[in-house]
Amino acid sequence: MFSLFYGLWKYMLSKMEFHVLILGIDKAGKTTLLEKLKSQYSNVEGLPPDRIVPTVGLNIGRVEVSNTKLVFWDLGGQPGLRSIWEKYYEEAHAVIYVIDAACPSRFEDSKSALEKVLRHEDLQGAPLLILANKQDLEDAVSADELAQYLDLKNWMREFIHFKLFQHSMGKQILLLGIKESVNWLVDAMERSKRTDMLRVRAGSSVV
Numbered sequence: 584m585f586s587l588f589y590g591l592w593k594y595m596l597s598k599m600e601f602h603v604l605i606l607g608i609d610k611a612g613k614t615t616l617l618e619k620l621k622s623q624y625s626n627v628e629g630l631p632p633d634r635i636v637p638t639v640g641l642n643i644g645r646v647e648v649s650n651t652k653l654v655f656w657d658l659g660g661q662p663g664l665r666s667i668w669e670k671y672y673e674e675a676h677a678v679i680y681v682i683d684a685a686c687p688s689r690f691e692d693s694k695s696a697l698e699k700v701l702r703h704e705d706l707q708g709a710p711l712l713i714l715a716n717k718q719d720l721e722d723a724v725s726a727d728e729l730a731q732y733l734d735l736k737n738w739m740r741e742f743i744h745f746k747l748f749q750h751s752m753g754k755q756i757l758l759l760g761i762k763e764s765v766n767w768l769v770d771a772m773e774r775s776k777r778t779d780m781l782r783v784r785a786g787s788s789v790v
C-alpha cells in the first residue's frame with residue numbers, strides 16, 4: 584500500500600514544475616551559475632563566462648533533474664534592480680542565494696539584502712540554499728566562516744530547510760558542488776509544505 588502511495592506521489596511531483604529563484608547582489612555569480620546549470624542538466628550549452636553580461640531583466644533556465652522539472656529564474660542584483668525580486672516570491676518554490684565569498688568588502692551589502700529576502704512573508708517556508716561562491720579565488724572565506732558572519736542561526740528556526748554550500752565556477756569540484764546542491768534542493772522542495780501550498784493554490788492535484 585505504501586509503495587502505491589509513494590509511486591503516486593512521485594508521479595505527481597514529476598508532473599510539477601518547481602520554480603527556483605536565484606538571488607544575490609550584483610557580480611555574485613548568479614548568471615554564471617545558471618549557465619552552468621544549463622550545461623550540466625540540459626541539452627542546451629550554457630554561455631561561456633566571457634559572454635555573460637550583468638543582468639538587467641530576467642534570465643530563465645529550464646532543466647530536468649531525475650524526472651523533476653526545474654525552472655530557474657535569475658534576476659539582476661544591482662541595487663536599483665533588487666526591488667523587482669519580490670514580484671517573483673509568491674510563485675517561487677525555493678531560493679538559491681549566491682554570495683561572492685572572495686569579496687569581504689561586499690559581505691555587509693550581501694547580508695542585508697539576504698535579510699530582506701528572508702523577512703518577506705511571500706517566501707514563507709521556502710527552502711533556502713546559500714552558495715558561498717568563487718571558492719577558487721585565494722581570498723575566499725569558507726562556508727562556515729560565511730555562515731558565522733551572516734549569523735544564520737537566527738534564521739534557522741524559520742527556514743527549516745536550509746543549507747550552505749561551498750561553491751566555485753573555476754575548478755573541477757564545481758560539478759560535484761552543483762550536483763550536491765541541486766540534489767539537496769530538489770529533495771527539500773519535494774518535502775516542503777510550501778510545495779503542497781503552491782500546488783493547492785494552482786489547483787493542480789494531478790496535472
Ligand SMILES: Nc1nc2c(ncn2[C@@H]2O[C@H](COP(=O)(O)OP(=O)(O)OP(=O)(O)O)[C@@H](O)[C@H]2O)c(=O)[nH]1
Binds near residue numbers: 607609632753
Ligand atoms: N573566479 C570566479 N569567478 C566567478 C565565479 N562565478 C562568477 N564569476 C565571475 O564573477 C563575475 C560576475 O558574474 P555574474 O554571473 O555575471 O554575476 P551576477 O550575480 O549574475 O551579476 P548581476 O547580473 O549583475 O546581478 C563574472 O566576471 C564571472 O565570470 C567563480 O566561481 N569563480
Ligand SMILES: [Mg+2]
Binds near residue numbers: 613636637638659660
Ligand atoms: Mg546576472
